[in-house]
Amino acid sequence: MGKIRILSEQVANQIAAGEVIDRPASVVRELLDNSIDSGADRIDLKIEEGGKRLIRLRDNGSGMDKEDMLLALERHATSKITTFSELFSIRTLGFRGEALPSICSVSRVEIISRPADQLIGYRVKASGGVVESIDETGAPVGTIVEVRDLYFNTPARRKFLKSERTETGQIIDTLSRIILPFTHIHVRVDDSEKTLLNLPASENELNRLSVLFGRDVAVSLADTRREVEGIKIRAYMASPDLSRNRGDRIYIYINNRNVRDKLAIRAIMEAYGQRLMKGRYPQVVVFLEIDPSMVDVNVHPAKQEVRFHQGHIVYKALSSTIEKALRDQFSSHSYLGRQVSEVTTTKHVNQVRMAEPIWEYHGEEKGDIKGKEIEITQAPLLKQTPEIIGQLKDTYLLFQSRDGLLLVDQHAAHERILYEKLKKDYLTSRVESQRFLIPIRLELSLKEGRVLLEKIDQMAALGFELEHFGGNTFLIRSVPAILVNVEWQAFLLDLIPILEEEKLLVNDKVMDRLLTVMACHGAIKAGQKMSHREMNMLMEQLDEMALPTNCPHGRPVFRKFSYYEIEKMFKRVV
Structure with missing residues (x-):
């Protein structure tokens, strides 16, 4: 008898879930994508124990009927595309039909949903990838997804989760990144004790930028808008003086999708050039609006990376835009690669003279x-x-x-x-x-x-x-x-x-x-x-x-x- 076996659908789903769902923040990311795609303008998230015990996301989007709710728990069932070629015109955040089945295979899930054209909603319960029940229920228009006991059936995965503090921080960071371009959506996050985040809908992007950068940095950001070779570029940049020792404050959005793109990061770093000391990274947000046919979003299990059809055009357009904006808005002198503006230099000199000698200590x-x-x-x-x-x-x-x-x-x-x-x-x-x-x-x-x-x-x-x-x-x-x-x-x-x-x-x-x-x-x-x-x-x-x-x-x-x-x-x- 041969040694090769065909895996059961349940085991296959659990293995596939490992590529998509690696921590509670991944669950939030997938559910948030679905809520945004559903047209919601209000999203409420509740978490307990850093998402390990409970993740409940509620939106007021388009909702699902009974048939769609059952199909949503099947792998590769999606409303976003029907043919492979449609991948290259996709503008929604989700498209594979893997999120809910992957989540369901490693947790206990309850979904309540009602579309606007129906008076009654439905509740589906599933555990470990198996649907247990579906019932009628009263419900508001929209969808509520409740995920409990993440990795209850795969303890080997559960032991790799971090502390409640760390997992909560990852959830907030993930949500803040994803929601930044969608200023029309009111988002609220609560844990078992308090409200962690409350972002009302607003046309002013300052509140969203403040979550990522802090208000002091956000109000100092310079912005630029430009269109090059059919690529619309919008960027918010901090002064080179506010550089960091790691690159976690470089945010890239392609057609409103938050990605980690090496080409875009290289273009930004080239634009900053000698304005930064070696080992320093800028604080910047870049939004690129590009023809979907020019970018492949289906190259990463978690959709965190993309591939451009003509990457050199994107690179040149982005680098030149950032470089011009820096030149126009942050005029400064360079000392050994360190940018010191005239105003800052004068301030430092005055401080030194007021505090002479500069290396004596006066505190008690x-x-x-x-x-x-x-x-x-x-x-x-x-x-x-x-x-x-x-x-x-x-x-x-x-x-x-x-x-x-x-x-x-x-x-x-x-x-x-x-x-x-x-x-x-x-x-x-x-x-x-x-x-x-x-x-x-x-x-x-x-x-x-x-x-x-x-x-x-x-x-x-x-x-x-x-x-x-x-x-x-x-x-x-x-x-x-x-x-x-x-x-x-x-x-x-x-x-x-x-x-x-x-x-x-x-x-x-x-x-x-x-x-x-x-x-x-x-x-x-x-x-x-x-x-x-x-x-x-x-x-x-x-x-x-x-x-x-x-x-x-x-x-x-x-x-x-x-x-x-x-x-x-x-x-x-x-």
């Missing part, structure tokens, strides 16, 4: 961190204090000594000094804080707000006093002294991803990352003028640390050129 409040002491080597390398020559491009400091020429990167050097100071204070429980007379108010994105709220107590140990002011608003009452004059939006863009990734801020690796971010943002920037007094203080502290060769990020702090090397360069010696 201390954090609660306890730990072992750390020793910083103090073995001066230079035989004499170098003499200041000057400042090159307001970025590099030039010194001369009896040994030769010393070229110092002012930001990298100051960052190293602050890092060592913070590390020593952290390990000796002496993190110094400074209190603001007037608290700084921050409007964060929904995702950022949840992360920061969970870490408020742990942040206190680092010298931060934060107060939740309701919604996604926070007040900063005190901070580590070195951070008094930082750009708070830019600082939090780098800090929050670390807080999001780590549950507890206790191990050395996490602390090192946090201290590095704090030192980087507290340090003097490229493009800032320094007085001779400041340059001397910087060199003295570097010398006490035995001239560290690298900043915490690994970039060089200084380069030394002996007189012999210089004379050889000019062929005075051979």
Whole structure:
């Protein structure tokens, strides 16, 4: 007897579900697509235990009759297309007819629906891919889908689910991405305790953008609209100064479908070019409206990727549009790839002069961190204090000594000094804080707000006093002294991803990352003028640390050129 067997339909559905439904957020994504396609303008979502126990989505869309409800639970049954060629004219978000069967195969499902032309609705119950009952019921126009006990029959999959907090965050993030273009739809999300998200219908996209970026960033976004080669492009872009250390704030929409498209991301990154430092990513939303026949949406199980028929045209159109908008709306000077606007530079210079010396600490409040002491080597390398020559491009400091020429990167050097100071204070429980007379108010994105709220107590140990002011608003009452004059939006863009990734801020690796971010943002920037007094203080502290060769990020702090090397360069010696 042969070894190959034909799988039962139930097992086949469970395997197929693994490609489409990998976590509760995937269920929400598929149900949300169906609700949007049904023409709904009101969607209510209720979740319990991060969607693992319950996901209930209710809409006021077109609804389904009894026959359609039963067919909707069959694989490859859809109202969106009838022939393969129609895939290349599809504008709906769903089209395969796999969502409900996949969800039903790994959960307990109840669907209640009524179309507008009928007075009575129907309720269907199914479990593990098997329909158990269908009954008449009173119901409003629209559809209610209730998904319980996700992966109850596939415990091997269930054990891979994350904590309630993580799964809830994924649901909110997924929903926020999908719903962004559909400003006519009122969306509300609740868990068992409170309302997590409430987005009324509005022609103003600011509220939707605020969920993704936070209001402070959203109101600063520049927008552009352009049509190139029949491709309509609409984009919202943050200043390069608000770049992030990861690319999770690049949102791409093709005909209102949220996708992760490598070609579009490359085009955006090329447009930003040297406006960004290496390893930095912009915050941007791009909407592309393109002839459906020019894009294949059927290349990914979860419909998260697309393929363009003439990708080079899309690439060129998008890159040139973004580049032109950046040039027109964010005019700035570039220092080593870092964009520093004239206004920002002036502000920084004023701050430095008001707070001289810039690397002394004046706070009296201390954090609660306890730990072992750390020793910083103090073995001066230079035989004499170098003499200041000057400042090159307001970025590099030039010194001369009896040994030769010393070229110092002012930001990298100051960052190293602050890092060592913070590390020593952290390990000796002496993190110094400074209190603001007037608290700084921050409007964060929904995702950022949840992360920061969970870490408020742990942040206190680092010298931060934060107060939740309701919604996604926070007040900063005190901070580590070195951070008094930082750009708070830019600082939090780098800090929050670390807080999001780590549950507890206790191990050395996490602390090192946090201290590095704090030192980087507290340090003097490229493009800032320094007085001779400041340059001397910087060199003295570097010398006490035995001239560290690298900043915490690994970039060089200084380069030394002996007189012999210089004379050889000019062929005075051979």
